[in-house]
Amino acid sequence: MSAVTMSEAGTNFAYLDEExxxxxxxxxxxxxxxxxxQVPFASREMPMPYGWGTGGxxxxxxxxxxxxVLKVIDQGADDTTNAVSIRAFFRxxxxxxxxxxxxxxxxIQTRHRIPEHPxxxxxxxxxxxxxxxxxxxxxxxxxxxxxxxxxxxxxxxxVKLYEDIAHHGRIATSYAYPVxxxxxYVMDPSPIPKFDNPKMHLSPALQLFGAGREKRIYxxxxxxxxxxxxxxxxxxxxxxxxxxxxxxGARNVYLDEVILDDRGGRMxxxxxxxxxxxxxxxxxKETAA
Amino acid sequence: xxxxxxxxxxxxxxxxxxxxxRRRGDRSLPAITEAQIVEQLSLSVDRVMAEASLYDxxxxxLAIRQARGDMIEAIFILRAYRTTLPRLAVSxxxxxxxxxxxxxxxxxxxxxxxxxxxxxxFDYTHRLIDPALVGEPDVPEAAxxxxxxxxxxxxxxxxxxxxxxxxxxxxxxxxxxITREPTEFPMPRAERLQSLARGDEGxxxxxxxxxxxxxxxxxxxxxxxxxxxxxxEIDVPELGFAVSLGEIRLTECQMVNQFKGSAEKPPxxxxxxxxxxxxxxxxxxxxxLCDRALRAAEYGEDITAPAQDEEFxxxxxxxxxxxxxxxxxxxxxxxxxxxxxxxxxxxxxxxDAARAAEPEDDSFEEAAQ
Numbered sequence: 001m002s003a004v005t006m007s008e009a010g011t012n013f014a015y016l017d018e019e020x021x022x023x024x025x026x027x028x029x030x031x032x033x034x035x036x037x038q039v040p041f042a043s044r045e046m047p048m049p050y051g052w053g054t055g056g057x058x059x060x061x062x063x064x065x066x067x068x069v070l071k072v073i074d075q076g077a078d079d080t081t082n083a084v085s086i087r088a089f090f091r092x093x094x095x096x097x098x099x100x101x102x103x104x105x106x107x108i109q110t111r112h113r114i115p116e117h118p119x120x121x122x123x124x125x126x127x128x129x130x131x132x133x134x135x136x137x138x139x140x141x142x143x144x145x146x147x148x149x150x151x152x153x154x155x156x157x158x159v160k161l162y163e164d165i166a167h168h169g170r171i172a173t174s175y176a177y178p179v180x181x182x183x184x185y186v187m188d189p190s191p192i193p194k195f196d197n198p199k200m201h202l203s204p205a206l207q208l209f210g211a212g213r214e215k216r217i218y219x220x221x222x223x224x225x226x227x228x229x230x231x232x233x234x235x236x237x238x239x240x241x242x243x244x245x246x247x248x249g250a251r252n253v254y255l256d257e258v259i260l261d262d263r264g265g266r267m268x269x270x271x272x273x274x275x276x277x278x279x280x281x282x283x284x285k286e287t288a289a
Numbered sequence: 290x291x292x293x294x295x296x297x298x299x300x301x302x303x304x305x306x307x308x309x310x311r312r313r314g315d316r317s318l319p320a321i322t323e324a325q326i327v328e329q330l331s332l333s334v335d336r337v338m339a340e341a342s343l344y345d346x347x348x349x350x351l352a353i354r355q356a357r358g359d360m361i362e363a364i365f366i367l368r369a370y371r372t373t374l375p376r377l378a379v380s381x382x383x384x385x386x387x388x389x390x391x392x393x394x395x396x397x398x399x400x401x402x403x404x405x406x407x408x409x410x411f412d413y414t415h416r417l418i419d420p421a422l423v424g425e426p427d428v429p430e431a432a433x434x435x436x437x438x439x440x441x442x443x444x445x446x447x448x449x450x451x452x453x454x455x456x457x458x459x460x461x462x463x464x465x466x467i468t469r470e471p472t473e474f475p476m477p478r479a480e481r482l483q484s485l486a487r488g489d490e491g492x493x494x495x496x497x498x499x500x501x502x503x504x505x506x507x508x509x510x511x512x513x514x515x516x517x518x519x520x521x522e523i524d525v526p527e528l529g530f531a532v533s534l535g536e537i538r539l540t541e542c543q544m545v546n547q548f549k550g551s552a553e554k555p556p557x558x559x560x561x562x563x564x565x566x567x568x569x570x571x572x573x574x575x576x577x578l579c580d581r582a583l584r585a586a587e588y589g590e591d592i593t594a595p596a597q598d599e600e601f602x603x604x605x606x607x608x609x610x611x612x613x614x615x616x617x618x619x620x621x622x623x624x625x626x627x628x629x630x631x632x633x634x635x636x637x638x639x640x641d642a643a644r645a646a647e648p649e650d651d652s653f654e655e656a657a658q
Contacts, residue, residue: 040471045372051617084297112624174628193628215471
């Protein structure tokens with residue numbers, strides 16, 4: 001093995017051996033060819049625990065090249081411990097350049113958010129997925145849910161959403177909100193807040209989803225129609241925040257609630273730390289100029 | 290002013306340093322060695338090798354040490370190493386009839402060819418904590434019978450002579466490999482057995498126990514348990530014969546289960562099979578009970594219990610997967626929680642508004658009742 005392909009850690013480039021990467025790439029290609037369809041793949045045991053993003057890490061390892069620039073976020077933030085740890089992993093085993101800026105990244109691995117900054121053609125967004133099957137909590141059996149997808153039998157999902165409306169007056173799903181991809185497969189967008197769902201629709205970026213423990217890969221190719229499930233009289237709607245980000249003043253972004261004291265003091269700040277910091281830096285520049 | 294929390298990187302680094310410190314413990318005590326773990330905590334080593342699906346006592350001992358004795362963590366470390374290894378060849382099926390026996394017992398026959406051999410078992414010890422073990426007491430050499438090397442026939446073969454037990458059809462096709470192929474249900478039995486062999490001992494034990502308590506009863510008898518060394522051989526096409534790679538210790542359990550017969554099958558005994566790396570009788574027995582329970586559909590038995598449900602058992606028996614997903618709940622979930630927080634606030638506001646709008650004759654109604 002040449003020095004170019006061996007990493008600092010003594011493993012193959014991006015940790016996985018070439019045969020494994022080839023297997024994962026084939027699954028990814030199939031997933032792209034059938035948008036929203038869950039392709040089974042022979043997920044490997046990774047050196048981080050299941051639930052920490054082993055699916056996303058395998059997908060990233062299979063698509064990343066030496067010239068890529070990697071960004072890793074968890075809950076929208078680059079500095080959460082798991083994002084730090086995964087970024088450090090790829091810096092070690094693939095020696096790739098890393099960044100926190102959405103616009104500079106070619107590959108972005110994410111857990112639970114889509115960046116606020118619009119993605120562009122050529123970027124790949126890799127989602128970490130815990131439960132890839134959108135029908136799982138309605139039907140626990142894989143043999144059943146695969147048949148339901150094959151027959152495009154999604155009535156159960158609509159009944160569930162309708163029951164929500166009957167009980168609560170609204171659809172009581174606030175994250176991992178199911179979508180229909182390219183008019184065919186109902187897909188779990190991973191536990192992103194439904195606030196992010198519209199960003200998947202017609203995105204110019206390639207969106208790949210990896211579920212390691214459940215051994216599934218699925219994809220949304222660029223410019224694909226992605227609709228959040230709803231009803232004519234109860235159209236899909238996203239979360240709205242009453243106040244802007246307390247740090248950068250952004251509106252129409254997703255906010256985290258930060259508790260300030262034990263007397264009910266709280267503030268709302270951007271969940272996307274890169275977007276927030278860029279806006280603060282821009283504002284400072286403007287003031288300086 | 291509020292400043293967002295930073296410094297994940299140095300926090301992780303410090304946590305790892307603290308972990309290494311705690312792992313070493315009191316520096317005035319000598320550090321434990323892998324060789325000591327292999328020799329003196331060998332059943333821990335066996336469990337780690339079995340559930341990691343990698344036979345290497347030295348590495349398993351290192352993993353146990355690295356994991357501070359946490360078995361699932363050690364299994365996880367060894368598996369993560371295993372996954373990087375190339376699969377060079379598929380061995381020939383090991384011949385447990387040719388096993389160099391260390392223990393062999395049957396519960397179905399009082400005496401049988403090859404005899405009953407207790408071996409290094411806890412079975413008849415009294416579980417009294419033993420102060421004599423403190424320190425470094427002299428331990429006399431074991432008294433062991435000469436190993437004859439004669440093959441010891443398997444109990445299942447005795448029943449097979451009378452055609453009283455189902456025949457295992459010989460399958461020459463290379464079995465699948467659950468570590469290299471995606472899981473698909475229903476699974477062939479060979480792959481199901483692979484899953485069970487690396488499945489969590491505690492989980493399989495509880496499921497096996499449940500079948501004995503009426504949740505998928507299978508009328509089991511221990512036909513035989515044998516523990517010992519078997520040779521692993523691979524075929525080398527260039528040489529035209531098989532080459533031995535060495536010996537591994539295995540525990541095999543053949544459970545014999547009563548079966549009254551169905552429309553297609555005559556009354557006969559059926560089998561549950563357990564095979565585990567190292568000395569692990571509990572695991573091999575639990576595995577064989579689970580294997581038999583999972584064959585319910587084959588025999589036209591009603592599937593009513595968790596242990597008979599393939600998807601339920603196989604999807605949840607892997608402790609590395611299970612611990613990962615359970616423990617991932619401690620990772621941040623604030624984005625999703627924020628979404629739920631907003632939803633609960635809105636639902637709560639609706640609820641309070643509806644209550645406020647209700648006429649206030651509740652107390653009157655209550656009084657009337």
